[in-house]
Amino acid sequence: MNLSTEAPPKARVEMTPIMDVVFLLLVFFIYAFMTMTVQRGIKVELPKAEGVVSTQQNVRIVLTAENELLMDGRTPMSMEALADSAALRCETLDLPVIISADRHAQVGIALELMAALRAKGISKVTYQVEKAK
Numbered sequence: 733m734n735l736s737t738e739a740p741p742k743a744r745v746e747m748t749p750i751m752d753v754v755f756l757l758l759v760f761f762i763y764a765f766m767t768m769t770v771q772r773g774i775k776v777e778l779p780k781a782e783g784v785v786s787t788q789q790n791v792r793i794v795l796t797a798e799n800e801l802l803m804d805g806r807t808p809m810s811m812e813a814l815a816d817s818a819a820l821r822c823e824t825l826d827l828p829v830i831i832s833a834d835r836h837a838q839v840g841i842a843l844e845l846m847a848a849l850r851a852k853g854i855s856k857v858t859y860q861v862e863k864a865k
Contacts, residue, residue, distance in 0.1 A: 819852035828856035
């Protein structure tokens with residue numbers, strides 16, 4: 733029997749376990765969202781040749797099998813707009829240009845692209861290749 737005259741302590745709501753559960757739910761939903769997003773990329777079948785592996789930052793131009801020109805995997809651009817954009821990036825950031833051309837793309841367009849880039853003053857232009865086995 734309790735003979736004290738003090739009032740019993742009031743109930744408390746502990747926030748730590750609630751915050752742990754909320755954090756775990758947040759992590760779960762972020763992970764679920766990231767796995768549901770579709771990773772879009774351009775499939776390019778590169779020609780095979782000997783090459784040097786480059787790890788530095790660069791400006792990447794993709795020439796698809798349908799002869800579309802894309803800069804950094806974005807929407808198709810005209811050759812003039814692409815050359816202007818690449819020249820601006822190369823001038824301000826001093827980056828080389830790497831052209832990823834599909835093996836089924838027309839050679840003439842690839843050469844015209846390289847000539848347009850050189851005309852804009854870009855001297856560091858190379859083609860990406862797949863290592864020969």
